[in-house]
Amino acid sequence: MKGYELGETAVGAAVGGERAVWAPHESLLGWVASVDHKQIGIMYMVAAFAFFGLGGIEALLLRIQLAVPHNNFLSPETFNELFTMHGTTMIFLVAMPLLTGFTVYLVPLMIGARDMAFPRLNAMSFWLQVFGGVMLYFSFFARGAPNAGWFSYAPLSESAYSFGSGQDYWILSLLVMGIGTVAGAINVIATVATLRVRAMTMRRLPLFVWMTFVNSFLMLMALPILNAALVMLLIDRQLHAHFFTPASGGSAILWQHYFWGFGHPEVYIVILPAFGMISEIIPVFARKPIFGYEFVAASTVAIAFLSFAVWAHHMFAVGLSDVFNLFFAVASMSIAVPTGVKVFNWTATLYGGRLRFTTAMMFALAFLVMFTIGGLSGVSFAVVPIDWQLTDTYYLVAHLHYVFFGGTVLASFAGIYYWFPKLTGRMLSESLGKWHFWLSFIGLNLTFFVQHVLGMMGMPRRVFTYPDLPYWGALNMLSTVGAFVLLAAVVVFAWNLGVSLKHGEEAGDNPWDAWTLEWATSSPPPVDNFTRVPPVRGRRPLWDLAHPELADELQGRAA
Amino acid sequence: MTALDTLNPMSPLAAAIAKLFAAVLVILGLIFALVAVLVVFAIVRYRERPGAQLPRQILGSDRLEIVWTAIPILLLAVIFVFTVKVMHAASPSAASRSPDLLVVGHQWWWEVNYLKSGVVTANELHLPIGQRVLIRLESADVIHDFWVPRLGRKLDAIPGHPGYLWLEADAPGVYLGACAEFCGAEHAWMRFEVVAQPPAQFAAWEQAQLAVPPVPRPAPALAGRKLFVARTCVNCHRFAGTSADRHVGPDLTHLADRRMLAGGAVANTPSTLAQWLKDPNSIKPDSHMPNFQLSDAEVAELAAYLESTK
Incomplete structure (x- = not known):
């Protein structure tokens, strides 16, 4: 650990004696009992990767069933269980914990703090996440998994139509995880608000921290809507209330308002931290600061506000009034503007740069183009009449996978290649990384691009099989082949993780010449993160140290 | 192209949507092409070359920010105007008249009632061509969704919340329909067909449906x-x-x-x-x-x- 002459502040300076207390525990108990944000962050990511495997296997089974028309590889009930579990798993047990893992690992390091504001609460959030996930999967052994979809529309999710206990496990596990997520959001907000190192003003905050900070407000406001609705559904199912049962005076539409009131902010919850990672990675490998820092940060705030006013674009087919639909059409179109601002700023960052095509950068660039496809196809759903044709078809399946796979997953792969050296002290293999990248890129487009076409041909989503109409079989077969290419990509990735963890090249403190504070400490960082935090005089403290003549503060714009 | 049902309309209602959809697809395609070209150009032009200097540290440009905020807003404003127009063309108000048909979604089939003639059938909806009929859409159990891609918009069939939907076909033919909202185990086989016929044939079909079959002889x-x-x-x-x-x-x-x-x-x-x-x-x-x-x-x-x- 190098010392910095100009150390303005020293969070870690007084804690030499405490190191013994907080010393890292490498034993299993050490991990289980840990309240260290780095161990918890890694555990979040490991748990997410395990569930990614399960969710991926579910997806492959679904794709095998859909490979040919009139297939009976899976029964309809099994198919419905698997797509319900696939969606629920990928959203709640993969995307959210993976991004939360990045957040709790990186945020304290990036702001020069020793840990989260509430380390024990951090551990509680993580273990609630694990228990929620285990409870959801336990349903397979308890009279069957839930099968009403990850959106669980009432009254199909009510006891009259879903009489197994799977639906109750679904409700309870989401509730448990939802409580943990709310606690985690409070933790991140408190951390960023109070634990920034001196001179790390909000205008100097790394964009990843900006986005996870804004994201935490989204979680804080969106998850309680879901939690409340889940409790109402549980009361309906177990105590025979009538919130969502039209047959006895309840409202089927009310559930949709609640679910999407949560569900659309949720879409941003699982993409904003990805935006944050891209905003860190692209500048480092372009050797330039992010283009339009203020606009990238402000557009995140705009997205967060707007995300609470767009939920009913999921409900254009319900048949609500034109005025109602148009309000949500305007809001949904508006949200494309700040998203576009981000894409253009990332692209502009490349211009005039000196691009280094590491695997992390390749994933980040692929994200830029693939997410643009998902973002643009999303605009079609804001145009109400087009939505009337395309909602609940495979066009929508294609759209959401370009957002989640082309967006969140590619950005997370970029983030893993980028921060793995910090987490473990070793580099991931770049040659395996290139294989991983190209297989992912080809697999993604092969699997999901053709689904746009299937949707335009009229194939509804969530069908366990389909009639043998012209091209339907061929396009579905292509999509299934693509899914297996993605399987190969993930296998290469897992192999890379395993091999590199043991035999990877030593990383050193700052293998990428990056400039945010996490690179100012050893890899992996000591338990108290920093002995001394370097001075913060701009947005890129380590750049300023290395290139004082090119420091951001001399450029006139950066605060 | 003919297999792309949503772009191959067979009614004025669906045609309005198809035109807008095609136009929006072109606009989205052009924006995508712009981003892709910019990224690919940057990848080729700005790749690291040995001995290269550190790049100039550019922090941003307010003028560019205004450009790429304002142009999408204008574009979306234009799309919005057409959205409103096409909404009215593709799904006109139904307040003016009483429905011709009552369609009820069941797990997993469609009940079709002709309210004027009293014909009751299932999973096969006959229609005289060139006439716009108004459907009242209900559900007997969970949420379903009535969708015939070549004839127009889809609409949810929601228990406790009847909906209204216009249906029309330009030319005789069989048009495929499906339930588009997940409704349980057999959602996939909740398909139906719309059989559009010249008015005379349709009248004959309606008469035949009304006939009470005699007790069979064999x-x-x-x-x-x-x-x-x-x-x-x-x-x-x-x-x-x-x-x-x-x-x-x-x-x-x-x-x-x-x-x-x-x-x-x-x-x-x-x-x-x-x-x-x-x-x-x-x-x-x-x-x-x-x-x-x-x-x-x-x-x-x-x-x-x-x-x-x-």
């Missing part, structure tokens, strides 16, 4: 009729001219005239009908039609009866 069909009335069939189905008058399952009076069975799972032939009666799960697992453990002879008799109205 022995197997007659035996089948006795079975039908004696067994639990009557608890769920309707068959004109018998005591069976329930609407839990499809009206079977003119089943023999329909093109498909079991929500589109199989074509309607004597052998598939027999298989359906023998073991419904073999065609449509988890369907609400029970397996009555009928003997082969009973199956043959029942099938003969159901076919006798042809």
Whole structure:
């Protein structure tokens, strides 16, 4: 650990004696009992990767069933269980914990703090996440998994139509995880608000921290809507209330308002931290600061506000009034503007740069183009009449996978290649990384691009099989082949993780010449993160140290 | 292209949407091409070359930010104006008149009632061409969604919340429809067909549907009729001219005239009908039609009866 002459502040300076207390525990108990944000962050990511495997296997089974028309590889009930579990798993047990893992690992390091504001609460959030996930999967052994979809529309999710206990496990596990997520959001907000190192003003905050900070407000406001609705559904199912049962005076539409009131902010919850990672990675490998820092940060705030006013674009087919639909059409179109601002700023960052095509950068660039496809196809759903044709078809399946796979997953792969050296002290293999990248890129487009076409041909989503109409079989077969290419990509990735963890090249403190504070400490960082935090005089403290003549503060714009 | 149903409309309602969709696809495609070209150009032009200097540290440009904020806003404003126009063209207000048809979604079939003539059928909706009919859409259980891509928008069938939907076809033909909202185990086989006919043919079809079939003469069909009335069939189905008058399952009076069975799972032939009666799960697992453990002879008799109205 190098010392910095100009150390303005020293969070870690007084804690030499405490190191013994907080010393890292490498034993299993050490991990289980840990309240260290780095161990918890890694555990979040490991748990997410395990569930990614399960969710991926579910997806492959679904794709095998859909490979040919009139297939009976899976029964309809099994198919419905698997797509319900696939969606629920990928959203709640993969995307959210993976991004939360990045957040709790990186945020304290990036702001020069020793840990989260509430380390024990951090551990509680993580273990609630694990228990929620285990409870959801336990349903397979308890009279069957839930099968009403990850959106669980009432009254199909009510006891009259879903009489197994799977639906109750679904409700309870989401509730448990939802409580943990709310606690985690409070933790991140408190951390960023109070634990920034001196001179790390909000205008100097790394964009990843900006986005996870804004994201935490989204979680804080969106998850309680879901939690409340889940409790109402549980009361309906177990105590025979009538919130969502039209047959006895309840409202089927009310559930949709609640679910999407949560569900659309949720879409941003699982993409904003990805935006944050891209905003860190692209500048480092372009050797330039992010283009339009203020606009990238402000557009995140705009997205967060707007995300609470767009939920009913999921409900254009319900048949609500034109005025109602148009309000949500305007809001949904508006949200494309700040998203576009981000894409253009990332692209502009490349211009005039000196691009280094590491695997992390390749994933980040692929994200830029693939997410643009998902973002643009999303605009079609804001145009109400087009939505009337395309909602609940495979066009929508294609759209959401370009957002989640082309967006969140590619950005997370970029983030893993980028921060793995910090987490473990070793580099991931770049040659395996290139294989991983190209297989992912080809697999993604092969699997999901053709689904746009299937949707335009009229194939509804969530069908366990389909009639043998012209091209339907061929396009579905292509999509299934693509899914297996993605399987190969993930296998290469897992192999890379395993091999590199043991035999990877030593990383050193700052293998990428990056400039945010996490690179100012050893890899992996000591338990108290920093002995001394370097001075913060701009947005890129380590750049300023290395290139004082090119420091951001001399450029006139950066605060 | 002809297989792209949503871009291959067969009614003014669907045509309005298809035109807008095609235009929006072109706009989105151009924006994508712009981003892709910019990224690819940067990848080629700005790749690291040995001995290169540190790049100039550019922090941003307010002018560019204004450009790429303002242009999308203008573009979206234009799209919004067409959105409003096409909404009215593709889904005009239904307040002005009473519905012609009542369509009810059931797990997993569609009940179709012609409110003026009294015809009741299932999974096959006949339509006179060139006439716009108003459908009142209901659900008997969970949420379904009525969608015929070539004829227009989709609309959810929500219990407790009836919806209204216009349907029209320009030319004679069979147009495929499907349930587009996940509704349980057999969502996939909740398909239906819209058969558009010249008005005269449609009137003839309607007359034929209204006919009450006479008691069949041949022995197997007659035996089948006795079975039908004696067994639990009557608890769920309707068959004109018998005591069976329930609407839990499809009206079977003119089943023999329909093109498909079991929500589109199989074509309607004597052998598939027999298989359906023998073991419904073999065609449509988890369907609400029970397996009555009928003997082969009973199956043959029942099938003969159901076919006798042809």
